[in-house]
Amino acid sequence: MVHNSSSLKQKLKKGLWSPEEDQKLFNHITKYGVGCWSSVPKQAGLQRCGKSCRLRWINYLRPDLKRGMFTQEEEDLIINLHSILGNRWSRIATQLPGRTDNEIKNFWNTSLKKKLRQKGIDPSTHKPLMIEIGEDPDGKNYGENKFESMSMTDNPREALVDHNLVYFDTGFATDDSKENDVKKQFFDPFSMFEVQQEGYEPNQSDQLNFVALQNYYQNLRTLEQIQLDSSWGESGFSEIGNVNCGRSETGSSENSSLRIKISTSSWEEEQDDHQQNRYTPEDLNCFPLASLSDLTEANFDFFEQI
DNA sequence: AAAACGCGCAACCGCGACTGG
DNA sequence: ACCAGTCGCGGTTGCGCGTTT
Numbered sequence: 001m002v003h004n005s006s007s008l009k010q011k012l013k014k015g016l017w018s019p020e021e022d023q024k025l026f027n028h029i030t031k032y033g034v035g036c037w038s039s040v041p042k043q044a045g046l047q048r049c050g051k052s053c054r055l056r057w058i059n060y061l062r063p064d065l066k067r068g069m070f071t072q073e074e075e076d077l078i079i080n081l082h083s084i085l086g087n088r089w090s091r092i093a094t095q096l097p098g099r100t101d102n103e104i105k106n107f108w109n110t111s112l113k114k115k116l117r118q119k120g121i122d123p124s125t126h127k128p129l130m131i132e133i134g135e136d137p138d139g140k141n142y143g144e145n146k147f148e149s150m151s152m153t154d155n156p157r158e159a160l161v162d163h164n165l166v167y168f169d170t171g172f173a174t175d176d177s178k179e180n181d182v183k184k185q186f187f188d189p190f191s192m193f194e195v196q197q198e199g200y201e202p203n204q205s206d207q208l209n210f211v212a213l214q215n216y217y218q219n220l221r222t223l224e225q226i227q228l229d230s231s232w233g234e235s236g237f238s239e240i241g242n243v244n245c246g247r248s249e250t251g252s253s254e255n256s257s258l259r260i261k262i263s264t265s266s267w268e269e270e271q272d273d274h275q276q277n278r279y280t281p282e283d284l285n286c287f288p289l290a291s292l293s294d295l296t297e298a299n300f301d302f303f304e305q306i
Numbered sequence: 307a308a309a310a311c312g313c314g315c316a317a318c319c320g321c322g323a324c325t326g327g
Numbered sequence: 328a329c330c331a332g333t334c335g336c337g338g339t340t341g342c343g344c345g346t347t348t
Binding site for chain 3: 036050054058090101
């Protein structure tokens with residue numbers, strides 16, 4: 001390939017920006033504002049392409065940029081938004097004033113992914129990395145066959161549903177009291193799931209796994225590592241932070257099934273709320289974002305407006 | 307002392323969407 | 328309808344620098 005002297009002169013500079021280049025670009029944009037990026041290099045006297053100038057302004061020179069470390073609040077917000085929006089960094093950045101999509105993306109890739117994995121959460125699905133169901137001491141094994149196909153990348157919620165072992169509340173409910181009226185659908189902020197299988201008794205390992213799930217739900221809300229609580233009462237529900245985990249027996253002693261339930265409200269609260277005044281979408285702005293984490297993006301758009 | 311390694315971050319690249327002629 | 332120019336996004340690269348071997 002042969003270049004003549006003029007094409008060599010035109011060769012665009014790449015790589016890191018010098019302080020002089022920054023000054024030229026900054027002066028130009030503050031004087032004339034943001035307009036046609038392709039004409040900026042010529043007007044500002046820069047040997048750069050317009051694209052490079054745009055990026056430099058957006059990610060570094062813009063005066064409204066917030067510098068420095070991400071706060072805990074920003075970190076929590078990024079994780080929550082990522083669980084809903086995925087790798088849509090520009091969408092996420094709109095919720096963090098002064099932060100750029102590139103900055104958030106880098107922070108996610110270098111720091112947050114690692115942190116979530118350390119907490120046992122898959123950063124791409126925001127679900128627990130793996131649930132292992134151990135063997136019961138008496139030789140019966142209700143868990144292994146159900147869960148053996150699960151892997152690190154499987155979605156535990158879907159896998160559990162596939163195996164008919166866990167039932168998930170969708171987060172929406174109908175008001176059964178309105179028999180004659182058109183049934184109204186409410187958003188239930190206390191989405192939960194239940195395990196119900198005849199004859200199933202969780203062993204120590206199972207219990208720890210459910211506590212891990214409980215921990216996972218707790219992480220959704222506060223993202224603080226909580227102490228694993230292996231105390232598992234004879235009946236009733238234990239509470240860790242704002243997340244509850246517990247068991248109740250149904251049916252006769254011969255034909256009983258165990259219900260294990262994890263929800264984000266206290267048992268009493270939830271019973272009361274379900275019986276008396278269910279929540280409507282209008283109530284949602286009272287609830288932490290994490291309780292919306294299972295919603296689809298379409299719903300997210302809706303909830304953004306309220 | 308210096309080579310190798312690992313990490314964080316700025317910047318690049320390719321692609322799809324948009325727009326105006 | 329088509330096309331060229333531009334913008335914006337997200338994945339990826341590679342530089343700079345501190346740490347380890």
